[in-house]
Structure formats: C-alpha cells, structure tokens
Amino acid sequence: MQYSKKEYLDYLNQKSPNSTIIKDIICAFLVGGIICVIGQAFYDLYNKAFGIDEETARTAVSVTMVFLGAFLTGINVYGKIAKYAGAGTLVPITGFANAIVSPAMEFKKEGLVLGLAAKMFVIAGPVLVYGITASAFVGVIYYIIGLMGGSL
C-alpha cells in the first residue's frame, strides 16, 4: 500500500508521540532510580560505615547529592544526561542543584550580583517559597490541633 506524503506525516504524528513517551518514561525510570541508588550508597556509607545517626546521615546525603549535581552541571555533564533522562534528572535533589547552577552560569556575564547570584533562584526560589510556606501552614495546623487537645 502506498502512502501519500501527507498521509505518511499524519501517520508519523499519530504514532511517534506515544513511542517517544514510552522511551522518555523508561529513561526517567532508569536514571532516576540509579541516582536514588547512589544516594542510598552514600547513606549506608555515612550511617553504617561512619556511624552517623539517621537524621544527620540523610542531611549529609542531601548535601553530597547537591554537590554532585552542582559539579556535574559545572562540567557540562548533567545537562547531557538530562537530555535523555528528562524527569529522571529533574526530580532528584541533584536536579534542584542543576536548576541553581545552570542559570547562574548562563547569566554570570551579566554580573556577579544581579546576574549569577540573582539567577540562581529562578527555579530554586519558587521551590523554597512554596515549600517553606506550605511547611509553615502544616506547623500552624498542628499547633491548632494541639490547642484543641488533639494528639500531635
């Protein structure tokens, strides 16, 4: 059967989005999973090998992952992985570091204050604004529940 060019393009448009989505999903799953496994390895190193308590070890893991994300962004590696991994590199905390370093580097030429430093928060800023505000709401709700004699 022969397709006209238009029919073929329609067919492509119909088919390709789905196959791209499936490929995107597999890449996001694998890369996101691997980044978390690396985090788990650092956790075990800090908690089990160094004997650091759970909460501090988790903070140390965040700090480590943030450093790795920032560093890999600096040497232009994170962006290359992100091209394939999509949300797999966005959602882990390394992606948060990437979202800080990437615009900061990009806008460094506009100055160290209003360029680099200001642009660090293009994405990280909103994350902190909504995250911290939501946490304050949670705190207030718990305070009210406590006042009403509920158990915390």
Place this chain on the structure above:
Amino acid sequence: MTYLNAFWVGGLICVVAQILIDKTKLTPGRILVSFVVIGVILGGLGIYDKLVEFAGAGATVPIVGFGNVLAKGAIKAVGEKGLLGALLGGAQAAAGGISASIVFGFLIALIFNPKSK
C-alpha cells in the same frame, strides 16, 4: 533489598513527573514546586515517612523528600516551641540542603562556564 526498593520507588517518582511533562506540558519549574508541596502535604499527614522506611533514598533523594523534611521540621518545632516553631522548623530542618545548594551552587557557577555554543 533497600537498594532495589530505592531504585524502583525513586524511578517511579521520576516517571510520574515524566508523564506530567509529556502529557500536560507542565514546565520543569512547576513540576519541582508541585512535588515539594506534595511532599510537605504527605509529610504533614505522616504518610511519607512510611515510604522513607520502605525505600530509603528512593524516597528521600527525590525533591518530594525535601518537602517531607520541611513539614516534619515544622511539626517538631511547633511541639517544642509553640506557634513560632511553624516558621522556624521547616527551614531549620532543611538548612543543610538549602545552604549546600546556595554555597556549592554559587562556587561552581563562579568557577565553571557554560558550554560555548
């Protein structure tokens, strides 16, 4: 076993975000903001810690875990210091991650340059 759970739970959280990106055209920034707020809500309800117990870094490394830390910090501080704790606890608990992001982010952006196009 923890490693396997960390892998598939962490991977799955990323898949949810990937589907949102592909299907709804939500920008990455909006995804990150939504996921943090979802983490705060799940943390506030005390649900997310169960996932952390099960999946370890699979739950703490995704940005949702950052929201969980914020919420738990606020709850703990309210218990210790009263209403003011709602403002103290979140940022206090997340201080390590936030300060690391600022300090490392600043230094790395200062040292390295974007790939020339």
